[in-house]
Amino acid sequence: MEAARIHNVISVTVSHLLEMVRVVVIVSADGEWRTIPGIFPDAEYCDSPYGQWMTQTIASEPVVFFHGGWAKIPSAASAQYAIDTWSPELVINLGTCGGFRGHVENDEIVLVEKTVVYDVVNQIGDQESVVRYLATEIDNGWLGDDTPIPVTRATMASGDRDLVPGEVEALHERYGAVVGDWESGGVAWVCRRNGVRLLILRGVSDLVGPSGGDAYGDSRIWVEAADGIMRRLVESLPGWIMKLR
Secondary structure, eight states, X not given: OHHHHHHHHHHHHHHHHHHHOOEXXXXXXXXXXXXXXXXXXXXXXXEOSSSEEEEEEETTEEEEEEEOOSSHHHHHHHHHHXXXXXXXXXXXXXXXXXXXXXXXOTTOEEEEEEEEEOOOOOSSSOHHHHHHHHOEEOOOGGGOSOOSSOOEEEEEXXXXXXXXXXXXXXXXXXXXXXXXXXXXXXXXXXXXXXXOEEEEEEEEEEEEETTEETTTTOHHHHHHHHHHHHHHHHHHHHHHHGGGO
């Protein structure tokens, strides 16, 4: 009987905490998540089918930090899992991205306004209709013009691949993109389908242009940049979360 009572108390407490969560922060890549335990070493980390998660109080809000995984399939699946589990009002995706050389600079923070999944190949029907179907416009109007940190509002090219140097200018001309990543397209598409507000903030960790990529062949460049970017983004969270009020 005592064990059953304790189980019921724990279940009610967990359920109550889940109902209180309005904000879930999804961190996708392993190298980006690696910074989180360094920032919050005393947090209680739990496991999910996709990665670890924990809760911190940010701007007087209980905020879930969730490791969603890299690439389109894990990012989309984990975003749906987070929405189903915590029913947040706001999903925030923090991470890094590759910048198009000549259009952005290293360490710029990008506020994503649109995602374009560009690596779809449709040999049967119309290629651009599929790209339009998977593209997502993100409503950032609730943020206003005054942002907590300087940002560049931009379109993100999202695909299951690193940016190909010879394709960068064509992606910019065709879609207006100036940055690229592996996950934003999946997270944005799922959030739109669920009617959940989304904020994507990504720092430019390296530049890619026709002559090549800064970090290509030397992952240490990305790892070091990712740590600094993640710390800046987490530090800025109170200002973004307070926009919900």
